[in-house]
Amino acid sequence: MNAGDDRRIAVIGLGPRGVGALEALAALAETRGLRLSVDVFDPFPAPGAGPNFDPDESPLCRLNIPMRDIDLRAPDSLNVRPLADWLDPPIGPDDFPPRARLGAYIQHRLDALDRSQGVALSRIAEHVDAVRREGDGWLVQTGDHAHGPYAEVLLVPGQPKTKPDPQLADWQAHASRTGCALAQVYPAKDLLRKAEDWAGRTVAVRGFALSSFDVLRVLTQGLGGRFTSTGYQPSGNEPRRIVPFSLDGQPPFPKPETEEIDARFDPLPDETTVFEQAIATAACGTPETARQRISDSLVPPVHRILAASSAKTGADAVAEWLDTEWSDPGSQDSQSALDTLNDGIAMAAGSKPPSIGYAVGQVWRKWQDQLRQGYNPADTAPDTAALIVGFDEGLKRYSYGPPVDACRELHALIEAGIVTTRLSCDPGIALVDAGWRLTANGEDVTADVMIDAVLPSPDPAQLVDGPVPGLMEAGWLTAPEDLAARTAADGRLVDRDGRPVPGLCLLGRLALGSVIAADSLHDCFGMASHRWAEGVLSRIA
Structure with a gap:
């Protein structure tokens, strides 16, 4: 095969979407007799899985897709078994797998790429601070070191760190002043450690979508409680009351059971x-x-x-x-x-x-x-x-609803008096010395713990670190009002002059508007990855 080292590629971030992109590139390169050098920049210990599917995450965090609907086929050249055959012990077709088990599988697929004839991977476990143009290529900056130049750079930012929205920023300052607990839902294993000190306390949860169901499991099953045919059996380690809320106050609808x-x-x-x-x-x-x-x-x-x-x-x-x-x-x-x-x-x-x-x-x-x-x-x-x-x-x-069992668990917690939904619809929230006083429908509750379970919007202007702010300032990355980064069909960023940027691509949720339904796991292994791989090889050729 022809060496491709003179046309190096950098992938910044990885996760399932990055693995899907590399699988598409490896398969296509192999059919064309190429072997491409790819540097993967990701400091996460399990870069293939990424934080959202961390194999060490709590098994209480589940996918919102039943096994019967998961079809993540790897290219034949990688010789990787389908998920259903790889899982041991197996998971039933109507069951919703823990995200950690799926993450272990995707990490396994990343390992299989090391045996691919189409790409030669090098992993650099460093945080990328900037990407800048040099001549016809791109340099990737990590600390004091510049890597490259690269002919192609792919950004796969996943869910990067963003500025807190105004409400959350006020709450962070309030928690710092009062010592009240303000926590994030993920990593759930960290939330569980904190929750061990919350027995008998009142916990409010900002957000009433999929993440809130993970919160409820962590604060109940994670602390020793059990769901049985007769309802919820508390352990005594749970919070006294859990108060989820959102703008509309409605829980999501579950997917069909069978x-x-x-x-x-x-x-x-x-x-x-x-x-x-x-x-x-x-x-x-x-x-x-x-x-x-x-x-x-x-x-x-x-x-x-x-x-x-x-x-x-x-x-x-x-x-x-x-x-x-x-x-x-x-x-x-x-x-x-x-x-x-x-x-x-x-x-x-x-x-x-x-x-x-x-x-x-x-x-x-x-x-x-x-x-x-x-x-x-x-x-x-x-x-x-x-x-x-x-x-x-x-x-x-x-x-995008949860499994029906998760909704039954929520119902059981309401019946047990541990969860209340009477303040779920856009309550008034006052910051008090004891925490957060929620008011709605003539009732009020003061929570001394607040959990943020709201996914930040994919607004590139709100990112606080990494290469995106610099790329926006340089005009390589643009975003129309109310939409995320503008990209071409093959993932190339579109610059301030409306032209696709040669060799600089972005895939995923941060391109919402140019793409749609990007939160889907199947999208990570779908046509977006193949269009990117085709574009890379056409430009390198």
């Missing part, structure tokens, strides 16, 4: 073809065109599914629901948090007909691959991008 129930929401092939055409047109059209084409593709399958479930809901009602969702997502969900929780459990278990929103969310979940395939390669106008991304983000309360 494969048989999930299949009720399968779109027909003709319906999927219509959606594929709709999203391709929408991504290149005006906001109004996008809205109309996507809604028109959703109404027939959702109406059909509701009719099959004996729900007496007409197509006009589905269209009206979608109109409201585009303009005011979530406003249709006006029940109490407890009623929403109970309805979600019943719909996921198949004991209650699905609502319009639940059916829309499940169909949308099943079209995620088609959504990315139609949207991501397109050059979408910023106002259209903001509209479609906002629609996708709003539907996550249905499409």
Whole structure:
């Protein structure tokens, strides 16, 4: 094979997305008789897994995807077994694996890349401070040392450290002054160590989405409590009360419990073809065109599914629901948090007909691959991008839901009096010497512990370290208003003059707007990685 050392590549950050990109590059390079030198910069001990899938993380943190829906095939040339065959002990098809076990598998796939004929990997366990242009290449700065030059640099930032939002910044100052506890949900193993001192205390949780379910498990099962057929059996080590809250106060809806129930929401092939055409047109059209084409593709399958479930809901009602969702997502969900929780459990278990929103969310979940395939390669106008991304983000309360067992556990904790949802909807929050006083619906609770379970927005301007701030200042990385970094279809950053930057790429959530549904694990091993690999080899050739 031809040596590729004179065309060196740097990958900054890794995790599952970086592993997926390198697998695509290795497979493609091998078919073309190339062997490329790749330096991977990542100080995390398990760089393939990354912090979100740390093999040493608490097993209480689970994926929001059942085993039956996980399909992360490695290139044949790597000779890596599928996840279901690799796991020992195995995990049932309807079970939701711990993130740590998936992380161990992805780390195993990174190790397999060391045997690849397409890439020669060198790992540099250092934090990257800057990336700068030199001649036709790029230098990567770590401390006092400049590495390179590299023909290609790929940024895979994952969820980098950001500035705290104004509310969190105030709380950090308040906790520093008063000595009250303010904690982050992750790493959950660190949260568990802190929680060992919180027995009998009141804990508030900012955020009522997927991360809050990890918090609840850590503060209950992690401290010795047990969920049984009769409810929750406390250990006595738990907080006295846990108070989750968010802007809308609603828990997410769980995914269908079994494969048989999930299949009720399968779109027909003709319906999927219509959606594929709709999203391709929408991504290149005006906001109004996008809205109309996507809604028109959703109404027939959702109406059909509701009719099959004996729900007496007409197509006009589905269209009206979608109109409201585009303009005011979530406003249709006006029940109490407890009623929403109970309805979600019943719909996921198949004991209650699905609502319009639940059916829309499940169909949308099943079209995620088609959504990315139609949207991501397109050059979408910023106002259209903001509209479609906002629609996708709003539907996550249905499409990205937790396992139904997690919702049953939440219900059991409410029944046991450990969790209350009576203050879950946008409570007033006063900073007091004893902590945080939450007020809503004529009730108030003072928490002396606050846990932040809110995922920061993917705004490059809010990053506090690493190479992104410098790249923004130099004009290599740009972000339209209300969107993240602008990238071309192959991941190349788009500069302040609107031109793709040669040899400087970014993949992942920090490009939200240029790409969509980037939080999906499957997206890490999907076409975005292949388009990047194709672009690299075409430029190197």
